[in-house]
Amino acid sequence: MTNRESFIKGIRDGVPIALGYLAVSFSLGIAARNAGLSAPLASFASITCLASAGEFAGFTLIAASAAYIEMAIMEFVINIRYMLMSCALSQKIPPETSLPKRLLLGMTITDEIFGISIAWPGKLNPYYSYGAVAIAAPFWTLGTCLGVVMGNMLPAGIVSALSVGLYGMFLAIVIPPAKERKALLVIVIISMLSSCAFTYIPFLSGIGAGFRIIILTVSISLAAAILHPIREEEA
């Protein structure tokens, strides 16, 4: 398949992803608005980051006036799964793929686009991923913008309801695999209880939102990895 054909196929396969992004990023826009961001700023974040959990955590930190270094560490930890995907993609593309093409391919790494890229039969033509991100990223940005704008216009009751939209999606990502794997279920419960403790127990609650997420993510994931390493067929 030529580069052009791969690109067009990427756009076509990217359409359902783009529509899903419109809904998710709308909730993200509501979160951005709740954090006090304007529509242009929230859109700027979405077009440059293209990451739901990462952006959401970032907005939380902006609202909390966190330190810049806290923001950098937080984004690193929260998006660490992209490193794994990036490693996997490095095996998926032809070894002779040029540096500029690799730099561009890095921009396409999201859970969904990585998913369809890795499912490409044989070696991946990067133009396929470029096509998918070319349609998905504008929708992601548009949804974020709409979320902020509509959030400012809609009645308070509806904004309150939409504020849990992103959390609902997070639950939909976490719960199904936890249902299948007991170890993961235990880890999810421990994570939520620890987060609760760090939010409400007086001394622990003094730790800012960013460091709370970083400390808990690193410590719990590391403990889980040492105590219960995943078997290869699970990875």
Place this chain on the structure above:
Amino acid sequence: MSHNAVIYILIMALTTYLIRVLPLTLIRREIKNPVIRSFLYYVPYVTLSVMTFPAIVSATNSPVSGALAFAAGIIAAWAGLPLLQVSVLSCLVVFITELFL
């Protein structure tokens, strides 16, 4: 201390991009270490769990509607509903609950 939102976003974008692109350009072999692989596998689940609870309870106008949305989301996800439906259901629970509060 005054922070600039644009600088925050640039830090977010730069960090996120470096994570995405560095392995792709530098590491050319597969990670074999089981602990590192397990760590990378667990991270998203722990992060999303930590960010969701108890924050969801305080995200709405009333803690009651937030808590009910949390419960509804877990039940719907456990029952295997697709992502968007779980999300919409959580929102509906908040909206309906707050009509009666």
